[in-house]
Amino acid sequence: DNDDRDVIDPEVRAYVYSLVSALGGSAGDEGGRYILGDDALACLKDLKRWLKLYDERTNRLDVARCLAEANLVNGDLLEILAAWREDEPLNKLKSKIALACLELLVPLTWPIEKEDGDVTVNHHRHMPYLQLAHVSYKRGILHHDSTKILRTAVRIGLPSMALPLKERSSRDEGIIKLILYFFRNVALISPPRNLPTEETQNDIARSATIDSFEEQDILHLILTVSSSMGDDFDTEDVVVLELLFHLLKGIDVPQLFLDNSELSAKKEDELQDMLNKEAGMRRSYARVAPSRHNRFGTMIWLKRDDEKVSTLSGQDVLRDGQQSLAKMDRSKRSNKSKRGKKGQEPVHNDFSMPENISSASNRRLRAFVEEFLDASFNPLFIHIRKAIEREEDRVLDIHIRQYFYLVGWFLEAQRERRERYRRLMKQGGDVKSPDTESFALVAGVLNQETFISLNRSMQQALDNKSWHDLNAGMKCFTQILLTVHEMSESPLEEDQEIAENIQNRIFYEETTHDRLFAIVRAYKDQGYSFLDTTTELTHVFLRMLERYSKQNVDMQVRSRRRARKKKAANPVAGAEDQQEDGSEAEEVAQAQMVSKERKFDFNRFASKLVTQKCVDLYVALTQYYNDLDTEQLKRLHRFFYRAAFKMEMSVLLFRVDIIALFNKMIMGPDGLDQSSPVFKDWNELVRQIFKKLIRKMQERPELVIEILFSKIPSTLYYLEYGHEKQTVSKP
Amino acid sequence: EEQNGGLGIDEEIKVAKKRKPLPKLDEPRLLSQAGIPKLRRKAKDRLKFKGKGHEFTDVSRLLNFYQLWLDDLFPRAKFADGLAMIEKLGHSKRMQTMRREWIDENRQIAAR
Numbered sequence: 001d002n003d004d005r006d007v008i009d010p011e012v013r014a015y016v017y018s019l020v021s022a023l024g025g026s027a028g029d030e031g032g033r034y035i036l037g038d039d040a041l042a043c044l045k046d047l048k049r050w051l052k053l054y055d056e057r058t059n060r061l062d063v064a065r066c067l068a069e070a071n072l073v074n075g076d077l078l079e080i081l082a083a084w085r086e087d088e089p090l091n092k093l094k095s096k097i098a099l100a101c102l103e104l105l106v107p108l109t110w111p112i113e114k115e116d117g118d119v120t121v122n123h124h125r126h127m128p129y130l131q132l133a134h135v136s137y138k139r140g141i142l143h144h145d146s147t148k149i150l151r152t153a154v155r156i157g158l159p160s161m162a163l164p165l166k167e168r169s170s171r172d173e174g175i176i177k178l179i180l181y182f183f184r185n186v187a188l189i190s191p192p193r194n195l196p197t198e199e200t201q202n203d204i205a206r207s208a209t210i211d212s213f214e215e216q217d218i219l220h221l222i223l224t225v226s227s228s229m230g231d232d233f234d235t236e237d238v239v240v241l242e243l244l245f246h247l248l249k250g251i252d253v254p255q256l257f258l259d260n261s262e263l264s265a266k267k268e269d270e271l272q273d274m275l276n277k278e279a280g281m282r283r284s285y286a287r288v289a290p291s292r293h294n295r296f297g298t299m300i301w302l303k304r305d306d307e308k309v310s311t312l313s314g315q316d317v318l319r320d321g322q323q324s325l326a327k328m329d330r331s332k333r334s335n336k337s338k339r340g341k342k343g344q345e346p347v348h349n350d351f352s353m354p355e356n357i358s359s360a361s362n363r364r365l366r367a368f369v370e371e372f373l374d375a376s377f378n379p380l381f382i383h384i385r386k387a388i389e390r391e392e393d394r395v396l397d398i399h400i401r402q403y404f405y406l407v408g409w410f411l412e413a414q415r416e417r418r419e420r421y422r423r424l425m426k427q428g429g430d431v432k433s434p435d436t437e438s439f440a441l442v443a444g445v446l447n448q449e450t451f452i453s454l455n456r457s458m459q460q461a462l463d464n465k466s467w468h469d470l471n472a473g474m475k476c477f478t479q480i481l482l483t484v485h486e487m488s489e490s491p492l493e494e495d496q497e498i499a500e501n502i503q504n505r506i507f508y509e510e511t512t513h514d515r516l517f518a519i520v521r522a523y524k525d526q527g528y529s530f531l532d533t534t535t536e537l538t539h540v541f542l543r544m545l546e547r548y549s550k551q552n553v554d555m556q557v558r559s560r561r562r563a564r565k566k567k568a569a570n571p572v573a574g575a576e577d578q579q580e581d582g583s584e585a586e587e588v589a590q591a592q593m594v595s596k597e598r599k600f601d602f603n604r605f606a607s608k609l610v611t612q613k614c615v616d617l618y619v620a621l622t623q624y625y626n627d628l629d630t631e632q633l634k635r636l637h638r639f640f641y642r643a644a645f646k647m648e649m650s651v652l653l654f655r656v657d658i659i660a661l662f663n664k665m666i667m668g669p670d671g672l673d674q675s676s677p678v679f680k681d682w683n684e685l686v687r688q689i690f691k692k693l694i695r696k697m698q699e700r701p702e703l704v705i706e707i708l709f710s711k712i713p714s715t716l717y718y719l720e721y722g723h724e725k726q727t728v729s730k731p
Numbered sequence: 732e733e734q735n736g737g738l739g740i741d742e743e744i745k746v747a748k749k750r751k752p753l754p755k756l757d758e759p760r761l762l763s764q765a766g767i768p769k770l771r772r773k774a775k776d777r778l779k780f781k782g783k784g785h786e787f788t789d790v791s792r793l794l795n796f797y798q799l800w801l802d803d804l805f806p807r808a809k810f811a812d813g814l815a816m817i818e819k820l821g822h823s824k825r826m827q828t829m830r831r832e833w834i835d836e837n838r839q840i841a842a843r
Contacts, residue, residue: 304799305773325795328802332809656797657814663790690786697780697793702837704774705767705830708797708814709821715834 352529
């Protein structure tokens with residue numbers, strides 16, 4: 001309709017609409033077939049020009065919006081592609097038209113980046129509509145009535161892909177990239193989280209994507225392209241990376257390697273667990289639930305010091321003092337305002353949302369992942385690492401994050417895969433034995449070059465406070481540590497040697513240790529996923545390092561210090577420094593790193609890690625105790641045990657909020673699930689900590705105050721031991 | 732407006748009343764008599780523990796003690812929020828000196 005409130009220039013709309021209708025249409029007298037207009041190819045080119053010269057150049061989304069309203073994709077483009085039958089590949093005009101359709105489809109399905117600096121009112125006006133349009137595009141592409149659209153897209157590119165790399169023109173390369181970007185866009189589109197959706201979105205969920213990709217041989221295409229990366233393909237690496245990322249992000253690796261029966265058994269267990277948990281919750285509520293109707297009108301006085309009383313109403317407060325105090329607190333109206341989350345990522349680059357897939361897709365994806373590991377992992381990931389190191393123009397910042405996320409993901413997949421084979425062998429199943437060289441399948445990322453680039457990227461992410469990048473790097477690092485650990489337990493002597501070597505290289509640099517401390521110090525409400533990753537990394541790192549340093553008693557570390565610091569300690573050199581004040585800046589710039597080796601002391605390392613900040617980090621994750629799995633609860637338990645009893649730093653835990661949290665976990669209400677396998681361990685740990693706390697409170701009355709605060713480092717030792725630290729003066 | 736000659740003399744001038752500032756849980760309040768001094772006083776005669784075997788009852792007694800103290804000191808805040816505010820105050824220079832002083836005081840008493 002052409003009323004004045006139309007948000008798009010009517011002239012633009014008229015032009016675009018006339019082009020869309022000139023493109024062609026389904027006619028009743030042709031049996032509902034789609035008939036191309038006389039100048040269809042020119043129309044497609046014009047539409048492309050509109051998108052480019054109007055939308056792109058003026059930074060608007062008007063044409064895209066018009067095309068969405070005119071239903072161009074589902075009404076025309078897909079129909080045109082469908083009409084290009086498999087038995088007529090050599091029709092030149094038709095293949096040209098098909099390519100022109102794809103050239104429109106790719107920009108129309110391109111993700112809309114919200115984070116762009118130049119977001120205008122116009123964008124905000126059109127974005128919700130276009131997001132929903134994307135969903136309908138994806139639905140049309142995946143589930144077209146008559147034709148496999150994705151397969152048709154591959155056919156457009158086959159002539160170009162068939163050419164050897166050297167003979168390809170830039171147009172050929174463009175076509176190949178166009179197709180890969182098309183698949184990436186399809187994989188990326190997901191139901192927008194911020195918009196209401198009218199029905200269940202199963203038909204465009206990840207499962208549907210995987211199923212279609214498998215049925216239409218796109219997964220094969222990915223395998224082919226990535227296994228010959230470097231030979232037949234070169235600059236397509238980052239697009240394949242993106243495609244893989246959007247296909248695999250958020251998928252739980254251990255679950256992927258469960259068989260159908262195991263999966264359903266697990267699901268059943270899960271259901272049983274959930275039901276038990278719910279029953280437990282009901283029980284605990286029933287204990288305090290009112291036994292009379294809600295207007296029964298009970299009221300009590302709570303007598304307090306200094307002749308004061310507090311008034312409370314409700315029957316639940318009659319039962320015990322604990323309840324009445326809890327109710328007193330609940331009834332307070334002020335709530336500390338919760339700040340909104342800063343720096344929200346565009347949804348499609350977020351890998352922290354778990355993604356569930358159906359068991360059929362699970363099987364398909366697993367087959368793909370295994371084939372990928374066998375043939376494509378090393379070529380692709382080595383190639384991309386080199387591209388990242390050379391800082392190629394095509395490598396964007398986001399690719400570095402995706403790279404490390406996927407490296408970590410595939411390392412975990414490889415471990416789970418070995419685990420699965422072992423399981424199957426144990427059951428006596430007739431399976432081919434696990435490849436003895438299976439560590440070689442991921443060797444491409446277990447080399448010094450990768451470690452260097454991972455270290456650099458983590459340090460950069462830390463310096464720039466880009467937490468999502470850091471998160472991906474940490475996930476990758478954790479998986480490398482776990483893989484190397486598994487390697488060191490391999491029956492093959494060669495594997496053990498390599499593992500030894502790698503561990504030595506990882507743990508040798510003190511900068512690696514220092515970075516871990518820095519990450520812990522950097523914690524400041526970055527959200528659940530960051531907490532989970534950070535605690536896992538510190539947990540794994542501590543354990544591996546402890547084990548390694550025990551096995552290698554004479555382990556050395558190389559520490560690097562600025563040369564100037566040493567000078568300052570020397571009074572003569574210090575005086576010289578003051579004399580030549582002018583050259584100081586120069587000197588700082590030139591300040592050399594002095595490296596020296598010294599013996600590694602695990603206890604010193606652990607005491608540097610187990611700090612108030614680290615305790616805060618673990619406590620922050622513990623607050624989610626009701627949503628954590630057994631593995632995570634174990635990890636937290638080990639840490640608190642280490643802090644309180646191994647490191648004898650229980651004072652760090654003596655803070656009212658932490659004590660209240662522990663108390664709530666065990667005593668409820670809404671405590672830790674009592675049937676949970678780790679409940680016993682936690683109960684014992686908390687009891688021991690409380691025992692220590694009560695004893696300490698009696699021994700040192702100053703704790704009455706100190707328990708309110710984070711401890712000052714200088715008083716920490718005294719509070720723990722009751723005397724000052726004896727510092728041994730160096731000769 | 733025409734009748735007033737557009738001068739606006741007859742219009743009442745509205746004086747916006749200043750909002751009463753909300754009470755804050757800050758250093759002065761924490762260090763006032765109802766704050767930490769009271770906590771130290773009360774802890775001596777109110778905080779008695781049963782000891783071994785009664786860890787959980789002892790700790791809930793301890794937590795109740797702090798909750799009631801905080802409710803007297805700053806009734807507006809919930810227990811958890813109040814604790815967070817106090818913890819934050821503990822980072823200031825002045826509070827850190829005070830804390831060290833309290834520890835030293837107790838040590839001298841213990842040494843005697």
